[in-house]
Amino acid sequence: MNSYDSERMSDLMIAAGHESVLTPEEANVVVLNTCSIRDKADEKVFSDLGRLKMIKEKSSGDFFIVVAGCMAQLRSRDIIRRAPYADAVLGPQNIQRIAEIIDDFVKNKELDTIVSTSFDVDDKFRKLSDKFSTRGVSEFLTIQEGCDNFCTYCVVPNTRGREFSRSVADIVKEAKNLVSLGVKEITLLGQNVNSYAGENAEGEKCNLAGLLFELAGVDGLRRLRYVTSNPKDVNKSIAEAHRDINILMPFLHLPVQSGSDAILRKMNRKYTRSEYVECVCMLREYCPRIAFSSDFIVGFPGETDADFDQTLKLAGEINYAQAYSFKYSPRPGTAAARMGDQIPENVKSERLAILQDLLNDQQSQFNQKFIDRRVSVLLVKEGKHENQLGGRSEYSQAVSVCIDDGEFAVGDIVDVRITEIASHSLIGIIEK
């Protein structure tokens, strides 16, 4: 989502006559778009700011520093105090103001730090430019902002505010705009895309499946994905969409977080372990080719060895194609940060290592199954070597493809025979 927001800020700046440069030393404006999902990112922002301060002191012309994103929303006062040389602090629902703020600074260099952290999400999407600058072949499209779920560990409801769904017309227009720029694959974004409820042309609420069917009709769009689904909101209509829409990729990120009912309850995830398993079974029944990825948190307050064991067992039962796993990180203003029985760091590290071993094994086994198989690959970038292009399979696996000179280009979808499995990618040759 930050990556999407950064692109939209860049679009706004370019539409206002700015251009992008490669290093901060060449720039007149530097925007740090920050994340605060776990605590590591915060201190990194302050050290980046320290580096920018030195560049600012040396620069002879304008040098404006903008801190945007979730950490800016959460710690605006700390930023002003610790980095008084920052010129503006913009929360994630205020990034639409970027060009106007820079314009103000250029006209009036004595302005105090501008802090903009309101939650006017409607304004955000109305004001983001529809003049897009260049795009790759695979891009994100935010369909929903904010989150009402209040999982007890999560800072997102505090940083991005309440849930808001964009209208179907707005999203379809943006998708067509992207396709006209050469985009072939779109990943729809939302903190909880399954509770999407945007207005359709008739003024009625449309769910995610309805939106997917609408987008399937966009001419030239070849692949469609969506993240992130909360298991509690996955229903039959989504399973039907996976069965019936051939551009919808058979790969679903379905974060479980924990395999223990006691921990899921303390996390306020609103599903049980068996409901999660049922959800996976239903999707497999409607779309037998489907594969799953997940997020896991280890060391949530009160997690016992037996709870953690349940997580390992669940991962074993589902058999993931890929997964992300994290040590629980207490976040300011969240309920879990105030819970007793916080888990010591060394226990978290031990559990993470055990879980990651299992998940890495599952990923290698999943990849091994592709040896000698023919897979459909979207070519997304130039490869490391000549006569090589980098692509993505339907399951988002990185695939290195050997080609003959000029035969195929980025943006093509090709059939590839997999000849080798490397540690983080598949390698293959074009099959005609």
Ligand code: SAH
């Ligand atoms: N909306 C998505 C995920 C958003 S955050 C969902 O509900 O699944 C992405 C992932 O970061 C989460 O799935 C979770 O695994 C992890 N995460 C969020 N808060 C965290 C915290 N406080 N500590 C560790 N991991 C966290």
Ligand code: SF4
């Ligand atoms: Fe955070 Fe839960 Fe919302 Fe995901 S669903 S953004 S984890 S509160």
